Amino acid sequence: MRYGLVTAALAVSTALQFAGQAAAADVEVIHWWTSKGESAAVSQFAKAFDNDGHGDKWVDSAIALGETARSTVMQRVLGGDPPGAAQFNPGRQYEELISGGKLLDLTDVATAGKWDEVIRPKAIGGACLVDGHWWCVPVNIHSNYWAWYSKPVFEKAGVPEPKNLDEFIAAAPKIKEAGLIPFAIGGDGNGWQIQLLFQDMVTAALGVAKRDEMYTKKSADIAGGAEMKGVFTQLRALKQFSDNGYANRNWNDTTNLVITGKAGLQVMGDWARGEFAAAGMTGVKDFGCMIGLNEAKPVVSTDGDIIVFFKQDNTDVEAAQKRLAALLISPEVQVAFNNAKGSMPVRGDVDMSTADPCMQKALKAVEDPANIVTATNRFITENTNQQINELVAQFFADDTMTADDATAKFATIIGNSD
Amino acid sequence: MQKSWRRGFHLPAVIGTVPMILVAVGVFVIGVGFSVLWSFTSSKLFPTYDFVGLAQYRRLWADNRWLISVNNIWFFGLMSITCNMLFGYLLAVFMDQRIRQEDLFRSIFLYPFAMSLIVTGLVWQWVLDPNLGLQAAMRNWGWSSFSFAPLVSADTALYALVVAGIWQGSGVTMAILLAGLRGVDEEIWKAAKVDGIPTWRTHVSIVAPMMRGSFATAFVLQCVGVVRVYDLVIAMTGGGPGIATSMPAVYVIQLITVRQNVGQGMAAATMMLLPVLVVLAFGGLVAWRRKRQGETEA
Numbered sequence: 001m002r003y004g005l006v007t008a009a010l011a012v013s014t015a016l017q018f019a020g021q022a023a024a025a026d027v028e029v030i031h032w033w034t035s036k037g038e039s040a041a042v043s044q045f046a047k048a049f050d051n052d053g054h055g056d057k058w059v060d061s062a063i064a065l066g067e068t069a070r071s072t073v074m075q076r077v078l079g080g081d082p083p084g085a086a087q088f089n090p091g092r093q094y095e096e097l098i099s100g101g102k103l104l105d106l107t108d109v110a111t112a113g114k115w116d117e118v119i120r121p122k123a124i125g126g127a128c129l130v131d132g133h134w135w136c137v138p139v140n141i142h143s144n145y146w147a148w149y150s151k152p153v154f155e156k157a158g159v160p161e162p163k164n165l166d167e168f169i170a171a172a173p174k175i176k177e178a179g180l181i182p183f184a185i186g187g188d189g190n191g192w193q194i195q196l197l198f199q200d201m202v203t204a205a206l207g208v209a210k211r212d213e214m215y216t217k218k219s220a221d222i223a224g225g226a227e228m229k230g231v232f233t234q235l236r237a238l239k240q241f242s243d244n245g246y247a248n249r250n251w252n253d254t255t256n257l258v259i260t261g262k263a264g265l266q267v268m269g270d271w272a273r274g275e276f277a278a279a280g281m282t283g284v285k286d287f288g289c290m291i292g293l294n295e296a297k298p299v300v301s302t303d304g305d306i307i308v309f310f311k312q313d314n315t316d317v318e319a320a321q322k323r324l325a326a327l328l329i330s331p332e333v334q335v336a337f338n339n340a341k342g343s344m345p346v347r348g349d350v351d352m353s354t355a356d357p358c359m360q361k362a363l364k365a366v367e368d369p370a371n372i373v374t375a376t377n378r379f380i381t382e383n384t385n386q387q388i389n390e391l392v393a394q395f396f397a398d399d400t401m402t403a404d405d406a407t408a409k410f411a412t413i414i415g416n417s418d
Numbered sequence: 419m420q421k422s423w424r425r426g427f428h429l430p431a432v433i434g435t436v437p438m439i440l441v442a443v444g445v446f447v448i449g450v451g452f453s454v455l456w457s458f459t460s461s462k463l464f465p466t467y468d469f470v471g472l473a474q475y476r477r478l479w480a481d482n483r484w485l486i487s488v489n490n491i492w493f494f495g496l497m498s499i500t501c502n503m504l505f506g507y508l509l510a511v512f513m514d515q516r517i518r519q520e521d522l523f524r525s526i527f528l529y530p531f532a533m534s535l536i537v538t539g540l541v542w543q544w545v546l547d548p549n550l551g552l553q554a555a556m557r558n559w560g561w562s563s564f565s566f567a568p569l570v571s572a573d574t575a576l577y578a579l580v581v582a583g584i585w586q587g588s589g590v591t592m593a594i595l596l597a598g599l600r601g602v603d604e605e606i607w608k609a610a611k612v613d614g615i616p617t618w619r620t621h622v623s624i625v626a627p628m629m630r631g632s633f634a635t636a637f638v639l640q641c642v643g644v645v646r647v648y649d650l651v652i653a654m655t656g657g658g659p660g661i662a663t664s665m666p667a668v669y670v671i672q673l674i675t676v677r678q679n680v681g682q683g684m685a686a687a688t689m690m691l692l693p694v695l696v697v698l699a700f701g702g703l704v705a706w707r708r709k710r711q712g713e714t715e716a
C-alpha cells in the first residue's frame with residue numbers, strides 16, 4: 001500500500017511533467033522581415049510567444065526578400081516539410097495553398113477571438129476569410145501609397161517641399177544641380193520596388209474605380225489607353241532623376257539614402273517609416289511624408305502582411321500554432337508590433353495615440369472608405385504580378401524601349417492574366 | 419562478337435553498375451519524363467494532370483523574358499566558349515614553356531574554377547558596383563570623371579557576365595589542354611624543328627589536331643557550363659537590370675519557384691533539353707555510321 005502510494009505519486013508527477021513538456025512546442029516562422037525596423041517589430045512577436053506561459057518557442061527563419069522567402073516556403077511545402085507558419089501578403093499568393101488543403105483551419109480561434117468584429121476595414125479580414133473559414137491571421141495594414149522625402153535635401157536645393165508627384169518632378173532638376181540624387185529607387189527582386197511606384201502612379205492616373213475595373217475585368221482597353229502611356233512616360237522621366245547604383249539595391253538601402261540626406265525622395269510603402277524610426281527620426285519634424293503621391297487626394301491601400309499556418313501531423317504543434325495565431329492579433333501585441341513596424345493595426349479597438357504624425361495622416365484617411373485602395377495582389381496572381389514586375393523593370397532599365405511599346409505589352413499582360 | 423556479348427554481362431560489373439543505372443534512370447529519365455509531361459499541363463503551384471496541349475509552349479514563346487533569355491544564352495555561349503578555348507589554349511602554351519613557378523601559376527589560373535560562383539559572382543558584383551567598387555575607388559583617388567559601371571546598364575551587363583565567365587572558365591580549359599599538350603610526343607616537336615617549320619605553324623597544323631580529344635573534352639565541359647549558367651547570373655545581376663541578363667535556367671527556376679507557374683517552367687526546361695537531345699542524336703548518328711563503316715570494311 002505504502003509503495004502503491006509512492007508509485008502513484010511518482011506516476012502522477014511523471015505524467016504531469018510529460019504533459020507539461022508535450023504541450024509546449026516550437027513553431028518555425030518563415031518571414032522576410034529583415035531590415036532594422038522590421039526585425040525590431042518581429043522580435044515583439046517572438047518575445048510574446050516565448051513568454052506565453054506554455055513554454056512555446058518562436059523559431060525565427062528570416063529570409064531576405066519577399067519573393068525568395070515565399071519560394072522557399074513553397075519548396076518546403078512541395079517537399080513535404082512545411083514550416084509551422086509563414087508570412088505572405090494578402091492576396092492570391094496563397095490561394096493554391098488553401099485549395100490544396102495545406103493550411104491549418106483557424107476558424108475556431110477566430111470565433112473565440114471575434115475576428116469578424118474586431119478586424120477593420122473588412123477588406124483586410126476578407127484576405128483570410130475564404131468560404132466561411134479563416135485560413136490566416138492578418139497582422140498589419142500597410143499602405144503602399146507613400147512617398148518619403150528628406151527635408152535637408154529640399155532645403156539645400158532651394159526648392160519647396162513637394163505636395164504631389166508633379167511638383168517633385170518639377171523640383172528634381174534643381175536637386176540634381178545641387179549634386180544630390182533626386183529620386184531614390186532600387187531594382188532588386190525582379191524590380192518589385194519599381195512596380196510599387198508604378199502601381200501608385202497607375203492609381204493616381206486612372207482613379208480608383210477605373211483601376212479596379214482594369215484589374216477585375218482584365219481590360220486590355222484600359223491597360224493600353226492614353227492614361228497608361230502617360231504613366232510610362234512619367235516613369236521614364238523619374239528614371240532620369242535616379243542614380244546608376246539602383247540596379248541591385250534593396251528597399252532599405254534605398255530608404256537609407258533618404259535618411260542620410262543623399263537622396264531627395266523615395267516612393268515606398270509605410271514600412272519605410274520603421275527605418276526612419278529605427279534611425280531615431282520622427283515624421284514631419286525630421287523627414288517628410290506625402291500620402292498617396294498627392295496630399296490633396298490621400299489614399300491608403302489595404303496591403304500588409306498575413307501569417308498562414310501549415311497543417312502538421314502533431315496535435316501539440318497544432319495547439320501551439322493556434323495559441324500563436326490568437327496571440328498575433330491580441331491588442332497588446334498588435335500595438336507593440338505595429339508601432340515598431342510603422343504599419344496600422346488590423347483592429348480598430350486599440351490605442352494608437354502614440355503613433356507618429358505620418359501614421360496619424362493614414363489613420364485619418366482610412367476612416368473614409370472612398371480613400372481605401374484594394375491591394376493589387378488581391379486581383380492578380382503571383383504569375384501576373386511577376387510579369388508586370390519584369391515589364392516595368394525592363395522599361396526602367398532599357399531607355400530604348402518606348403512608352404508605346406511598354407503600354408502595348410502591359411495591355412497584353414492584363415488581357416491574358418488569369 | 420560472341421565473346422564480347424558474354425563479357426557485357428559479367429556479374430561483378432553488373433553489380434557495380436546497377437546503382438549508377440538506377441540513379442541515371444530514376445533521376446534523369448523519370449525526372450525528365452515528368453518535366454516533359456507537366457509541360458503539357460496547366461500546373462501552377464502544384465503539379466496537376468489537366469492537359470492543355472501546347473498552350474504553355476505558345477505562352478512561353480510569346481513571353482518577352484524567355485525570348486531575351488534565349489538571345490542572351492546564344493550570345494553568352496558563343497562569346498564565352500570562343501574566348502575560353504582561345505585563352506585556355508594560349509595559357510596552356512604559355513605554361514608549357516618550362517616557366518619557373520609553374521605550380522604557382524597553375525593554381526592561380528585554376529583558382530576561379532575552384533571557388534563557388536556565388537562567391538566569385540558577388541565579388542565581381544561588388545567590384546563593378548559604381549558606389550562601392552572600382553568606380554568609387556578611382557573617384558576617391560581623385561579621378562573624378564572616371565566612369566565604369568557595366569552592371570547597371572542594360573546594354574553592357576551581359577558583357578560583364580561574359581568577362582566573368584571567361585575569368586572563371588579559361589583556367590580549367592588551360593588545365594585540360596595543358597595535359598593534352600604534354601601528351602604530345604617530344605619527337606614530333608623535334609621533327610618539326612628539323613624540317614624548319616615555324617612554331618606557330620606546328621601548333622596550328624600538327625599539335626592542335628593531335629589534341630582533338632582534349633579539345634573535345636574542354637568544349638563539352640564549356641557547353642554544359644553555358645546551358646546551365648545560373649549561379650553566376652543570380653550572384654552578379656539577378657537577371658537585371660530589368661530582365662536584360664536573364665538566362666533560360668534562371669527563367670525556369672523563376673517560373674517554378676517565384677511565379678508559381680510549374681507548367682510554363684517545365685515547357686521552358688523542355689525547350690532547354692531539345693538542343694542537347696539534337697546534339698546527342700547527331701553524335702549517336704555519327705558513331706553509328708562509323709561503326710557500320712567499320713563493319714563493312716571488316
